[in-house]
Amino acid sequence: MNCPFQFGRAITDEFFTDRHEESQRLLGNFQNGINTILISPRRWGKTSLVKKVASSVETNELKVIYIDVFPCREPDDFFQLFAETILRHALPKWQQRLQAIGEFLTQIAPRINVSPDPINEFSIGLDLNKDEKSPIEILNLPEQLATRLNCNFVICIDEFQQIGEFKDSLNFQKLLRTVWQHHTRTSYCLFGSQKHLMQHLFTDKSLPFYKFGDVMYLNKIATEEWVNFIVSRFQNTAKKIIPEQAQTICQTVENHSSYVQQLAWLVWSYTTTVVTSEIMENAIADLVAQNSPLFEELTSSLTAPQLRFLKAIIAGEEKLTTQFAIEKYKLNTSANVVAIKKALIKRDIIEVDNNRLIFTDPVLALWLAQK
Ligand SMILES: Nc1ncnc2c1ncn2[C@@H]1O[C@H](COP(=O)(O)OP(=O)(O)O)[C@@H](O)[C@H]1O
Ligand SMILES: [Mg+2]
Structure with missing residues (x-):
């Protein structure tokens, strides 16, 4: 029987x-064509939401391109991935890509690789040179293609908080903003986790x-x-759980979206056939044990006062000062x-949610409470 719950990756459909x-x-x-910034802690459902909406909105006139910049460590990685992804998704044939x-x-030399995939006989890479003009050309690529193809693009950039970690990030951000603000056929959906980083990027007046x-x-x-x-x-799936038990899972x-699905699974x-209280207890114990x-490993790198601070949050202490x-x-x-x-927020262990400090990972709180 197929499992009715899924976690650990973006989900769709049922x-x-x-x-x-x-x-x-x-x-x-x-x-x-309105730019969107979407922020939430990890694994609450950003990627799933964007992908779901993207698949429902796609037409010949409106194309959505998804880019995950998590692997990018510096601007050059970003430019490379950005250009290659846009070429691949906007233009189905490699000849069209070469022409574009x-x-x-x-300013850029294409690098053509013979690919083992028979549908895409060739994959095209790009060799970036350190020329000033090439980043601007790359950032303008979707707008140029949109004009050429007479369509609009939405470029969705996942794990956008990553760019805040680039060396000389401020200049990089300035460049993106300067180029993108002139686009009329291309809009951007920038999303990521680590609220403190994302919030900083988009709500700090000086940035x-x-x-x-x-x-959002x-x-x-x-x-x-x-x-x-x-x-x-x-x-x-012909099994029975009562609402109270489902509530206990929550x-x-x-x-927490991903953990709800994992525990339900x-x-x-x-x-x-029927969920019992023993099953509930075992499942919760195993969820904690698996993690x-x-x-x-995580807590071994924390100081004793940091651990005591976490214990205080678990105890429901509201005013720690x-x-x-x-x-x-x-x-x-x-x-x-x-x-x-500050240190725990920076390490993404806790965060501020509706003026309250919460654990980014609720199962970590469960585990700590048991220790
Ligand atoms: N709308 C949703 N309905 C049901 N489960 C969801 C939903 N959004 C997220 N999830 C659960 O959370 C997990 C992580 O979702 P994901 O979209 O990857 O989060 P994020 O991009 O915020 O890290 C999914 O694998 C799924 O188990
Ligand atoms: Mg995601």
Whole structure:
């Protein structure tokens, strides 16, 4: 029997639930050429949402191109990936791509590889030279192609926070913004995790991407939606879970999208016909156990005060700079509390959500609470 839950990668179709409002808003932005910035912690569902909307909006007149810049470490990696992806997706034939390179990327030498794939006999790479003009030509490529093909493009760039880590990132950002702001046929959907990085890039008045587009913060999927989803996924596969148990799945992992699906999958796979409380307990214990090597490694690199700070959050301590909390959790001084918080946010272990500190990974909180 096929598993009715999926996690660990972008999902579509029957695995996708909810996000009606966000889908509508994103769809509207794509259709109207409005730039979008989409922000949420990791594995809440950004990539899934963008891919779903992208597949529903594609026509001959509106083409969506998806680029994941996670592997990029410096601007040259970005330019290379950007140009190659756009050529590949905008132009089906390699002859057209070669022609476009000659016409629009005048400073760049194409590198042609014979590919084992019989449909695309050749793959085309690009040799960037350090010429000033080539980045600008590359950034203008979608706009040039859109004019040529008489269509509009939406360029979706995933893991965009990565560019904040480039050396000399500020100049790179300035260049992107300067070129892209003149585009009329191409709009951009820039999305990524690590809220502190993304928020900084797009809401800091002194940075180039300030007010670049519609900033969307993706929220968690509500418990009610999840419960309906889980119950019906069990039903469709002739197994039974009651709403209270589905609710426990959500609560355990604080509605974290990927973990809800992972825990639901564990519960489902342990169940023959009806979910029992023993199955629920085992599944939760196994979810924590499966992740524990990772958590061991992560926490071994934290200082003792940082760990005590995390324990304080788990205990529900709201005001960590008070004398009471500082003494109780041995956090030294309030300046130290501020420094710890900053360091843990920078390492993406905690983040601020609706004015509250939360664990980026709710299962890490479960694991720590048990220790
Ligand atoms: N709309 C959704 N409905 C159901 N599950 C989802 C949804 N969005 C995300 N998920 C779950 O979360 C996981 C991670 O989603 P993904 O889109 O890769 O997140 P992100 O891009 O924010 O890191 C998916 O594999 C899936 O298990
Ligand atoms: Mg993603």
